[in-house]
Amino acid sequence: MSALVRARDVRRDYPLEREAVHALRGVSLEVEKGEYLAIVGPSGCGKSSLLNLLGAIDAPTSGTIEIEGRNVGTLGDREVTDFRLRHIGFVFQRFYLLPILSARENVELPMAEAGVSAAERRERSTELLRYVDLADRVKHRPAQLSGGEQQRVAIARALANRPSLLLADEPTGELDAKTGQEIISLFGRLHADGTTVVVVTHDENLARAARRVVHMRDGVIVQDEVPGG
């Protein structure tokens, strides 16, 4: 069975004035379709750097990253943007919704970009907002929603174009334990429905919910476990 994500000996250096920071020092990782994977490790070990590479919003200094068999590091700006649009859903720690758009419009934005018709957009955004339990908040602006609600809208937005890979960087980082738990169970539901999920987290509850946990330290993977497996 071919992996959905295949990272091979990935390095990422950030050139700074004095000396480069080696954030990733040779990471190899495969993620199968339908997996639910958590990346954990101490602060600064390179988790976000890795996730950005998997989400094709950054390119590795060396090594290759293949998603659905495409080497995303070699794509031009236009192709890689389109790839993100159609194949990847990204959830950020700070939600990053567009404040001038309603919940529904935020969810519809990636669909409009992908050329989905207005009628279909409306139908799917309604469906997605119902899925994240916000059917009654479609017209609200981000400022009128709580943090947990904003994060759920952001998840609905990430799912808009039926991505093959859902990535989340500390999705519960800004939320209290109870609200975080709602997000955790939402990810569980997504996984159960067949979505491939990769989360970066310090949240032990979230990490425990995942089926596979990758531990990182100083830019390398030190442990790759399937708890209870």
Next chain:
Amino acid sequence: MRLVLALASLRRNRARTILAVCGVAIAAAMLLDMVMLSTGMRESFRQLLLSRGFQMRLTPRGTMPFDTEATITAASDVTAKLRARPEVDLVSPVLGASVHVLRGDSSITTFALGVDPQAQGDYQLAAGRDATEPNTLIANDDFLRATRAKVGDTLRIASGFDPQLRTHSGERALVIAGRAKFLYLASGQLAVAIPLRTLQEMTGAAREDRVSLFMVRLRDASKVPDVTKWMRTALPTIDVISTADAMARVDERLGYFRQLSAILGAVSLVVGFLLVTTLVTVSVNERVGEIVVMRAIGVSKAHVVQQIVLEGTALSVTGAVLGTGLGLITARYLNTILSRFPGLPAAIDFFLFQPRAAWTAIGLLTACGVLAGLYPAWRAASLPLASTLREEAVA
């Protein structure tokens, strides 16, 4: 969706948007006025010259119409020669003179045009009858006001005045047959039109069979060069000025106006451009985070640029449209001030509205708005995603 986003972000900071639109509107008004000024006077002069279809003016050698006291002699011969040409449709002889309206001890001096009422192209009758009878005259409003006369009154008018003897000569009683608007006179100038023969008789031997100017209308305007060539040989003591020649001279004299308006127009364009650039740059810098997030979730660079450029364009189009209205109002106001400019026909408009001028101003400003948004938009859309997101998270 892009339009929704563009308008939403303009609405986000309403006060700032309104101020910027006002600024652009003022720049647009200034630009429109300058475009109108650079072409308006010329166009209005051309329309004036062609208002009765006379394409040619014949003056005594070396003079401009009514520049001097010089006259063309043997006017009836010349008229006959001109009328004999098959291309010629109409010949209008004009004699200019100063005459004095006598009232008791005092007199009022006025400009008089001796004309052939059948062929004249100098005035538009507003009331009464034309001066087809001998010893009648047509007067303008300023004249009637100054003399407190009205249509139907009889006035004693003299053609000459000897300041030493304080006596008048060439005196005659003339009836005011009608009231008219004189096309080529400055505002405030008193004027009458008198049948050419009557005025020639009043002015005596000095003006017998003389005129100051012929206006000639051809059946076919394209024959002007041919007829001009013929006139130059057949009538050697006469200068021929075609409308095209006159326009060339006007252009020469209006060169300064055009330069001035080009410079001021360019300045207002630059001001409008800077205004839109500033606003778009500020607003883009405020939402670098949002722009990078849009890029991260898959919105293409081109679409981000389009959206931002659309904002700048919406600003400048709104400003330009409002500015057009404002420009027309200020142009009308300035026109009334400038129409009192001494020595120029009151019918000349400094600011002539031509739809093309408005489109030019709106078009230039819109183009500026597009250009103004382009650079800040491109810069923001090209930011590195991962590190900018990281910085935004810290901010």
